[in-house]
Amino acid sequence: MYIVQTAAHYMSDCFVEPYKFDIDRYLPPRNEHNGPGYAPYGLDAHTCTGRAWMHLHLTITMLLVAYYFEFEPLPRDYKLKINPFPALSVTGKLRLRIANQLQEFPT
Ligand code: HEM
Structure with a gap:
């Protein structure tokens, strides 16, 4: 049995206009991610301890990446496709290149 956790992301009883x-x-006050339709770490008794x-x-990594680099898709007019x-994620066809290094690395 495979539980498709992302299936609920497309249900209008969990998310208003789910495809938008x-x-x-x-x-707040919507907080739609706090309902049962969004459960990347599971629900109830066996919720992820990590x-x-x-x-x-994830927050630190994203902040560091955004602090040091600016990216652009390859090719630049690439249209994002979702799998x-x-x-739920972008398809493996997405290619990014570093367009600018915004800060020097500490030595
Ligand atoms: C983005 C990263 C992660 C995601 C998406 C994730 C997601 C999940 C999911 C869906 C479950 C199953 C919940 C269930 O059985 O209902 C789970 C369980 C668990 N996760 Fe994670 N996890 C992540 C990272 C981690 C990390 C880094 C740790 C440890 C440092 C961790 C420790 C655990 C443990 C111990 C359980 C079992 C909990 C139990 O059965 O009581 N997870 N996780």
């Missing part, structure tokens, strides 16, 4: 990119759905650790490290299975 709407970053504000995560802001959840907080992962949030911290919903097994987890």
Whole structure:
């Protein structure tokens, strides 16, 4: 049995207009990610114990990448394609190049 955790992302009883990119759905008072339709770390008794650790490290990694580099897709007019299975993500065809290094690395 395979549980498709991302299936609920497309259900309108979990997310308002589920096919629309709407970053504000995560802001209060909507907080749509706090409902049962979004469960990247599982739900209930066996919820991932590494959840907080992962949030911290993903946040630090993203901040460092954005602090040091500016990226652009290759080719520059590449149209982003999404693959919903097994987890919602961009397809493996996306290629990025470093367009600018924004900061010097500490020595
Ligand atoms: C982005 C990274 C991660 C994701 C998406 C993730 C997701 C999950 C999911 C979906 C489960 C299963 C929940 C269930 O059975 O209902 C789980 C369980 C678990 N995860 Fe993670 N996890 C991540 C990283 C980590 C890390 C870094 C650690 C440890 C440092 C960790 C430790 C655990 C443990 C111990 C369980 C079993 C909990 C239990 O059965 O009581 N996970 N995780």
